[in-house]
Amino acid sequence: MKFSEIAQVFEEGFAGTDQFKELSKKAFQLMKSDPENAALYYVVGVAAHAYVMRYEDQGVDPELANRAKEVLVGFSKRIVAALPQDASQRLQTASAIAIDYEWNVREF
Template sequence: MTFQYIAQRFERSGSGSDSFKALFKSAFDLMKEDTANASLYFLIAVAAKSYVRTYEDQAVTEEVAERAKTILCGYNTRVLEALAAEPAARYAIGSGIAYDYEWQVADF
């Protein structure tokens, strides 16, 4: 399994918590297979898992779910860019995702 496959599967899936759960489980699994890029997969897994923990047992509006999915799809795109980049750029992209998630995302 590749991150590109995981990202495409998430993008094509619905916006329910099961889609976020599949994303975080797959990202955590990929960390074991591709340890050199584990930090990138960890960022995605933690964000998706946080969404699940926050909303799994609640009714969520379609707007909230779609906004979260859009954010994670954007992060997935940035991870794909990082995977194709040199190590220094990879690190910078990962840092940008972490910063954005911590300081710009309040919903999950």
């Protein structure tokens, strides 16, 4: 499965923990099958996994879940746009997403 397909399924799905878990799992699987783009898959996989680890065992306010989903949809769209680019641009995108996640995402 291509990342664009995984991202689309995530975007169209319900903002439940299972969706985040599936995104994380599939992103990490893609790291093995497409190692040239592993950094891109890793950053979105880590963010999705962090959400699961923090909220899996509790009820989540739908507003929070939707905000988190919007963040990951945004990251995913940036990744999809970067995939056809050269290696330097893909690395820049992975780095920009990592910085954005670290410094701007507080809820997960």
